[in-house]
Amino acid sequence: MSALLELEDVRCGYGPTSVLHGVSLAVPEGGIVSLLGANGAGKTTTLRAITGGLRWLGEIRFAGRSLRRMHTEDIVGVGIAHVPEGRGILTELTVDENLKLGAHRRKDGATAVRKDYDRVFEYFPVLRERRNLSASTLSGGEQQMLAIARAMLMQPRLMLLDEPSLGLAPLVVRSIFEIIRTFNQADHVAVLLVEQNARLALEMSTDAYVLEVGRVAVKGASAELKGNESVRRSYLGY
Amino acid sequence: MQEFLQQIVSGIASGGIFASLALALVLIYNAMGLVNFAQGEMAMLATFIAFTLVDHGVSYWIAFPVTLVVAFAGGILVQRIVIRPVERAPILTLVIVTLGLATLVNGVAGFIFGYVPRSFPSPFSAQTVNLLGAFVSYRDLGVIGVSTVVLLLIYLLLQRTTIGLTMRAAAHHPEASRLLGVHVSWMLALGWGLASAVGAVSGIMVAPILLLEPNMMQTIIIYAFAAAVLGGIESPLGAVVGGLIVGVTVNLAGAYIPFVGGDLQLAVALAIIIAVLVIKPNGLFGRPSVRRV
Numbered sequence: 001m002s003a004l005l006e007l008e009d010v011r012c013g014y015g016p017t018s019v020l021h022g023v024s025l026a027v028p029e030g031g032i033v034s035l036l037g038a039n040g041a042g043k044t045t046t047l048r049a050i051t052g053g054l055r056w057l058g059e060i061r062f063a064g065r066s067l068r069r070m071h072t073e074d075i076v077g078v079g080i081a082h083v084p085e086g087r088g089i090l091t092e093l094t095v096d097e098n099l100k101l102g103a104h105r106r107k108d109g110a111t112a113v114r115k116d117y118d119r120v121f122e123y124f125p126v127l128r129e130r131r132n133l134s135a136s137t138l139s140g141g142e143q144q145m146l147a148i149a150r151a152m153l154m155q156p157r158l159m160l161l162d163e164p165s166l167g168l169a170p171l172v173v174r175s176i177f178e179i180i181r182t183f184n185q186a187d188h189v190a191v192l193l194v195e196q197n198a199r200l201a202l203e204m205s206t207d208a209y210v211l212e213v214g215r216v217a218v219k220g221a222s223a224e225l226k227g228n229e230s231v232r233r234s235y236l237g238y
Numbered sequence: 239m240q241e242f243l244q245q246i247v248s249g250i251a252s253g254g255i256f257a258s259l260a261l262a263l264v265l266i267y268n269a270m271g272l273v274n275f276a277q278g279e280m281a282m283l284a285t286f287i288a289f290t291l292v293d294h295g296v297s298y299w300i301a302f303p304v305t306l307v308v309a310f311a312g313g314i315l316v317q318r319i320v321i322r323p324v325e326r327a328p329i330l331t332l333v334i335v336t337l338g339l340a341t342l343v344n345g346v347a348g349f350i351f352g353y354v355p356r357s358f359p360s361p362f363s364a365q366t367v368n369l370l371g372a373f374v375s376y377r378d379l380g381v382i383g384v385s386t387v388v389l390l391l392i393y394l395l396l397q398r399t400t401i402g403l404t405m406r407a408a409a410h411h412p413e414a415s416r417l418l419g420v421h422v423s424w425m426l427a428l429g430w431g432l433a434s435a436v437g438a439v440s441g442i443m444v445a446p447i448l449l450l451e452p453n454m455m456q457t458i459i460i461y462a463f464a465a466a467v468l469g470g471i472e473s474p475l476g477a478v479v480g481g482l483i484v485g486v487t488v489n490l491a492g493a494y495i496p497f498v499g500g501d502l503q504l505a506v507a508l509a510i511i512i513a514v515l516v517i518k519p520n521g522l523f524g525r526p527s528v529r530r531v
Contacts, residue, residue, distance in 0.1 A: 088418075
């Protein structure tokens with residue numbers, strides 16, 4: 001079976017500075033894949049390349065279709081939800097308006113959307129309570145929940161998560177990761193997870209890639225990587 | 239007392255005109271952090287279109303919406319053709335572009351329609367009606383009514399519809415909005431179209447009072463600047479409240495402060511701009527601007 005998302009020898013950068021020097025990776029349909037690595041290794045850049053945030057060379061395919069020259073808003077339309085670095089919360093708007101934006105391109109009718117709202121509120125009850133408040137009043141953890149809930153409402157086939165644990169209390173991180181796993185299993189939505197917290201990411205995912213200065217240094221099954229002493233020491237830092 | 243009330247009502251009427259143009263400025267400021275110096279001239283050109291239609295026997299109440307549609311399309315065209323190529327340029331470049339656009343539109347209008355002031359019809363009679371003891375003209379009431387409806391429609395569009403939501407999203411957070419599937423560039427164009435249509439309302443409302451000629455909006459735009467700045471430049475509600483306050487203040491100053499009279503009303507508007515910038519730079523409804531250093 002071919003993968004849902006495939007990157008083949010992707011190279012890109014910002015202006016004259018090249019950041020990715022040929023990254024290849026694959027995310028299977030319904031799978032969870034971690035993308036690990038130190039700061040500046042190119043994790044965020046990889047995600048940005050996938051959703052058209054910068055120009056790249058090589059090939060990126062989603063569901064068998066090349067994403068070359070596609071605009072971000074159209075890539076999102078074919079089923080990729082990207083929760084970016086910093087969460088991308090629209091702080092001028094209310095919680096509800098943020099969620100509405102997640103669902104605004106859906107064509108499967110109001111009933112289906114309302115059902116998904118109910119589900120999302122079941123996952124994150126706090127968002128229901130804060131529905132009509134400005135998103136700027138939410139705590140960091142709640143904003144992360146909002147970002148993920150909004151991505152769920154986009155009804156994606158693939159979710160890109162950029163450091164969902166950043167700046168959050170360990171307990172909050174645990175519960176958010178649990179919900180992501182539940183969602184992944186219930187809806188068969190694939191996840192590409194960028195994380196600094198390698199231990200947690202490896203627990204969640206089936207496969208993992210470790211980036212080092214713009215290249216894939218190690219790849220393999222998450223369980224294997226977790227058990228490999230030398231990989232853990234040299235790349236994952238725990 | 240009676241005269242005072244009359245002055246207030248006619249101040250509110252001019253305030254509605256200023257508010258419409260100020261709202262146009264705010265819509266574009268919100269979308270791209272830019273004050274569109276051509277807003278007044280675009281409104282003037284739209285008013286000439288309405289004039290031409292009425293002049294050819296089209297009824298006022300048909301010419302009015304038709305002009306708004308044309309102005310809307312024109313605003314979108316301006317954004318696509320003139321603004322988009324320089325979208326990412328430094329703000330000063332954009333300011334110069336809108337100034338150039340103002341000059342261009344002014345010249346084109348002068349070239350086509352000439353500089354002879356023309357009287358523009360008002361659908362409302364100049365007769366007065368006794369309202370709570372004050373004699374108020376139907377014309378003032380009509381202007382207040384039309385501005386209210388237009389401002390209300392814009393409010394409903396922005397706050398209650400999905401397209402309004404995506405416009406607000408695109409204006410505040412273009413990058414994050416793109417990731418949610420919002421066509422940001424088109425939303426900006428839509429913002430220009432909307433601003434152009436709202437501005438056209440102010441032009442059509444003011445033309446019967448001032449006489450229509452290519453320089454008609456050049457004082458009105460100053461009042462609109464004052465209104466927008468007073469309201470906090472990025473708040474649509476602020477633009478409306480600011481417009482009303484400027485309208486009433488200027489009118490009262492003209493009537494009751496001897497040396498202001500009719501000649502120095504514009505100076506009052508400038509005084510308001512300066513006072514706001516000195517005392518409360520964020521205006522009545524603006525948020526303090528925070529910048530990460």
